[in-house]
Amino acid sequence: xxxxxxxxxxxxxxxxxxxxxxxxxxxxxxxxxxxxxxxxxxxxxxxxxxxxxxxxxxxxxxxxxxxxxxxxxxxxxxxxxxxxxxxxxxxxxxxxxxxxxxxxxxxxxxxxxxxxxxxxxxxxxxxxxxxxxxxxxxxxxxxxxxxxxxxxxxxxxxxxxxxxxxxxxxxx
Numbered sequence: 001x002x003x004x005x006x007x008x009x010x011x012x013x014x015x016x017x018x019x020x021x022x023x024x025x026x027x028x029x030x031x032x033x034x035x036x037x038x039x040x041x042x043x044x045x046x047x048x049x050x051x052x053x054x055x056x057x058x059x060x061x062x063x064x065x066x067x068x069x070x071x072x073x074x075x076x077x078x079x080x081x082x083x084x085x086x087x088x089x090x091x092x093x094x095x096x097x098x099x100x101x102x103x104x105x106x107x108x109x110x111x112x113x114x115x116x117x118x119x120x121x122x123x124x125x126x127x128x129x130x131x132x133x134x135x136x137x138x139x140x141x142x143x144x145x146x147x148x149x150x151x152x153x154x155x156x157x158x159x160x161x162x163x164x165x166x167x168x169x170x171x172x
Contacts, residue, residue, distance in 0.1 A: 066142035
């Protein structure tokens with residue numbers, strides 16, 4: 001009987017511990033170079049990092065840039081929202097850049113984002129957009145990517161990326 005009570009108590013404690021899992025995953029609040037805060041990378045020919053900002057340049061032929069998140073066991077259901085703070089030097093042209101989050105590849109317009117020349121924080125409902133899975137680095141599938149698509153010369157400046165279940169503290 002004591003054995004069952006102890007096992008039951010351990011299961012209860014473990015359930016409590018795992019039910020209070022992190023409500024957010026910080027990919028980056030500042031980009032410091034290769035393999036930073038919560039990411040591996042960036043990779044690709046079309047990025048630079050300056051003053052903590054990741055800069056994607058679509059003027060480079062076949063421009064692309066990827067990041068993989070350091071949490072390799074993250075499930076699509078773990079975080080409902082992506083909070084991304086970005087700006088563009090040419091918002092109209094930059095709207096044509098494709099941003100990838102997990103299995104989803106969409107232009108900024110299709111993400112519901114209207115870019116600005118000022119840093120703006122956007123909250124993306126990953127569940128509403130249909131996120132099914134994150135990338136798999138062993139299969140060259142990134143968690144986050146930017147691709148030139150039909151953009152010509154725009155630059156995207158990424159200040160931060162955070163995954164969360166509580167976007168209220170990021171709403172202005």
